[in-house]
Amino acid sequence: MILYILSLILFACALLSAWVTLRIVRDHLSTPSQRVAQTILVWVLPVLGAMAVLHMQRQYLEVASGKYREPPEPGDDFGVSGQSIRHFKEVVENGSHTSAGSETSD
Secondary structure: OHHHHHHHHHHHHHHHHHHHHHHHHHOOOOOHHHHHHHHHHHHHOHHHHHHHHHHHOOOOOOOOOOOOOOOOOOOHHHOOOHHHHHHHHHHHHHOOEEEOOEEEOO
16 A cells, blocks of 8 residues: 555656656757756655745746847936936036036026
8 A cells, every 4th residue: 555655656757757858848948058957856755845936937938029128327327316417417508517516597
């Protein structure tokens, strides 16, 4: 009886590992080296590895919009706030000068 239960558990673990391996092979978002590592993880740690790989895989693919994202505003790369950029644009557009830290306007 115990041998029968152990063989059922072993068969269930092998079936789970085979199903997860099939999902790994069909995953086109992973690189080949990631697929190999995930497959090794599934077969070395049968239940825990399979659960970890299933958790890491995406359930549904994200729908792409077909467009590139908008470029960031100038100044964002240097950690400058948007307020200081607006202030600089106002100074340039108004023709104001800044001399010795004080602002003069006409």
